[in-house]
Amino acid sequence: MSQEVLAVVAGEEITQAEFDAFLQGVPREQQPYLSNPQFREQCLEQLIALHMFAKNGEEMKLEETEEFKKLVENARRDILAQMAMRETLKDVVVSEEEIEAYYEANKQHFTKGDTVSAKHILTDSEEKCNSILESITTGEKEFETAAKEFSTCPSGAKGGDLGEFGRGQMVKEFEDAAFAAEIGHVVGPVKTQFGYHLIKVEKKNEAAVAPLEEVKETIRRTLLQQKQNEAYNAKVEEMKKKYVK
Numbered sequence: 001m002s003q004e005v006l007a008v009v010a011g012e013e014i015t016q017a018e019f020d021a022f023l024q025g026v027p028r029e030q031q032p033y034l035s036n037p038q039f040r041e042q043c044l045e046q047l048i049a050l051h052m053f054a055k056n057g058e059e060m061k062l063e064e065t066e067e068f069k070k071l072v073e074n075a076r077r078d079i080l081a082q083m084a085m086r087e088t089l090k091d092v093v094v095s096e097e098e099i100e101a102y103y104e105a106n107k108q109h110f111t112k113g114d115t116v117s118a119k120h121i122l123t124d125s126e127e128k129c130n131s132i133l134e135s136i137t138t139g140e141k142e143f144e145t146a147a148k149e150f151s152t153c154p155s156g157a158k159g160g161d162l163g164e165f166g167r168g169q170m171v172k173e174f175e176d177a178a179f180a181a182e183i184g185h186v187v188g189p190v191k192t193q194f195g196y197h198l199i200k201v202e203k204k205n206e207a208a209v210a211p212l213e214e215v216k217e218t219i220r221r222t223l224l225q226q227k228q229n230e231a232y233n234a235k236v237e238e239m240k241k242k243y244v245k
Helices: 016-023 028-035 037-059 066-089 096-105 126-137 143-150 154-158 172-180 212-243
Strands: 005-009 012-015 115-123 161-166 186-192 195-205
Touching (some): 005 016, 012 016, 012 037, 016 037, 028 037, 066 212, 096 212, 115 143, 115 172, 126 143, 126 186, 126 195, 143 154, 143 195, 154 161, 172 195
Antiparallel strands (some): 005 012, 115 161, 186 195
8 A cells, every 4th residue: 555645734744554445435326437647636636635634623612512413423333234244244155056057947947039130231222222231142242241331320341230139129110121031141121210121140059058258247246146035134133032032
């Protein structure tokens, strides 16, 4: 931990280590700005202001008020409770065997539906769509080249590539045509609310159970949450018998 002194407030040093700890408390949405020197300077000013207000509070003898004593007691209670809960949960782990057993017992929950990987070209008229289809059919243009040249969809920049998608992710007319198409064949024009499409299916994947490796971390998180809840509840019941009369 760095003991470099960044500022001194009423004789009290603010070190780099303290500032680093302060930055860890910055709200999540502001975290990306931590690499900005100007933002870090603002944070340091906030920390200095915190020290100054604390010193001012000392001089006003606020430590002697009942409100201060109550707040300190509440903070002490919260910190002790958080540390005790962390101790209760620190040894909760999920084994590989537990993950595999859960996977085998719940395979029905890890079934992936049919998917296709496809490319498309979107135009604003049927005539234009047919003209592009003819140039592809005759070999004058590759589908991907035509997509880059003519498609009004942003995917055109990637040769019309839409990646992999399942049922329910595209508008019905497009989905029906894509799932019915033969791999490698160009189908269309297909009319949707967006215009007229040419579709080229690259790959089809039948419904299947996702492999364990693909869902392992999801299962681990699920089981860890369950086991932590069980450990927490068991500890609460144990403490009730000890502390609650």
